[in-house]
Amino acid sequence: MLRTALTRFRNKWKSYRHRFVPWVVLNLSKNEKTVRQVTERSKDKLLSDEEVSQSLLKLFRVLLRSHGGAAHTHFLKQIRSEEEKCEETPVCGHNAMLQHLGFSIDRKPSTLPFAGTGVFVTKGFVPKGATVAMYPGTVYQVYEPILLQSIRNPFVFRCIDGVLIDGNDKGISKIVFKSCSGRDRIGPLMMSDTSWLTHSPQNPLAVGQYVNNCSNKWPANVCYQEYDVPDNFPIELRQYLPNVNYSQDTLRPLRCVVLVSLRDIAAGEELFSNYYTIVH
Numbered sequence: 105m106l107r108t109a110l111t112r113f114r115n116k117w118k119s120y121r122h123r124f125v126p127w128v129v130l131n132l133s134k135n136e137k138t139v140r141q142v143t144e145r146s147k148d149k150l151l152s153d154e155e156v157s158q159s160l161l162k163l164f165r166v167l168l169r170s171h172g173g174a175a176h177t178h179f180l181k182q183i184r185s186e187e188e189k190c191e192e193t194p195v196c197g198h199n200a201m202l203q204h205l206g207f208s209i210d211r212k213p214s215t216l217p218f219a220g221t222g223v224f225v226t227k228g229f230v231p232k233g234a235t236v237a238m239y240p241g242t243v244y245q246v247y248e249p250i251l252l253q254s255i256r257n258p259f260v261f262r263c264i265d266g267v268l269i270d271g272n273d274k275g276i277s278k279i280v281f282k283s284c285s286g287r288d289r290i291g292p293l294m295m296s297d298t299s300w301l302t303h304s305p306q307n308p309l310a311v312g313q314y315v316n317n318c319s320n321k322w323p324a325n326v327c328y329q330e331y332d333v334p335d336n337f338p339i340e341l342r343q344y345l346p347n348v349n350y351s352q353d354t355l356r357p358l359r360c361v362v363l364v365s366l367r368d369i370a371a372g373e374e375l376f377s378n379y380y381t382i383v384h
């Protein structure tokens with residue numbers, strides 16, 4: 105009997121796509137109704153990678169312009185024609201987001217009791233199918249060790265293929281991210297953004313690690329989606345990517361995770377994702 109129960113649990117556990125260990129284990133039975141079910145891995149993507157690229161590039165180009173890009177003048181020349189479409193005044197990340205994506209998001213105390221910080225739409229309006237946030241952190245391939253960093257860490261996110269992203273902005277996780285980010289720079293160009301580790305990230309999308317889990321009362325309004333950064337992603341815009349590979353020798357494209365809106369979301373609403381997705 106115990107053996108059957110254990111086998112059933114193991115099979116079910118294996119099909120969970122995103123997990124925040126150990127919180128998921130402790131809360132699995134509390135809100136099973138909210139589990140998101142998809143029939144195939146390929147059906148899980150609401151947006152194509154190209155659509156995700158387009159919205160990231162739109163924002164990052166404005167950020168580059170507003171941050172001066174002084175050290176990257178020669179790169180700026182290359183993208184001059186695109187930039188001419190943007191307005192001349194420098195803008196802060198949240199304004200850039202509002203002006204160019206139509207909404208802004210920020211961290212605030214969650215509306216849920218005992219749920220700590222959450223993420224809210226602060227201004228504007230998020231249409232269904234928009235890239236609303238990014239899940240920052242160090243990317244660990246399935247074969248890479250994460251034991252120390254994962255102890256008492258509720259920010260370890262598991263992707264569909266077992267890749268892990270450590271989105272903790274404190275302690276050893278923070279040290280690891282900064283060290284990997286410094287290691288990967290190319291001359292003056294950063295290949296990733298470390299400012300998500302602070303209270304004011306340069307890339308205002310990079311707060312997805314603070315999105316709380318939905319409940320029976322508050323259904324999910326966003327979902328996670330893997331996004332592998334394509335080779336042709338402009339090198340001068342990679343400084344806004346909030347992810348870095350743990351190992352320098354990783355051969356595959358950089359894994360990012362974005363949160364995509366499942367419905368229209370109005371200003372003032374908290375974002376809720378689904379920590380559990382079953383892939384049948």
Ligand SMILES: C[S@@+](CC[C@H](N)C(=O)[O-])C[C@H]1O[C@@H](n2cnc3c(N)ncnc32)[C@H](O)[C@@H]1O
Nearest residue numbers: 127218219220221258259313314315316317318
């Ligand atoms: C990825 S973190 C989310 C950010 C977290 N709210 C914080 O302030 O650090 C996951 C943790 O958030 C809390 N959390 C997420 N969803 C929750 C919910 N619906 N109710 C209570 N706590 C929740 C749990 O403590 C969980 O371990």
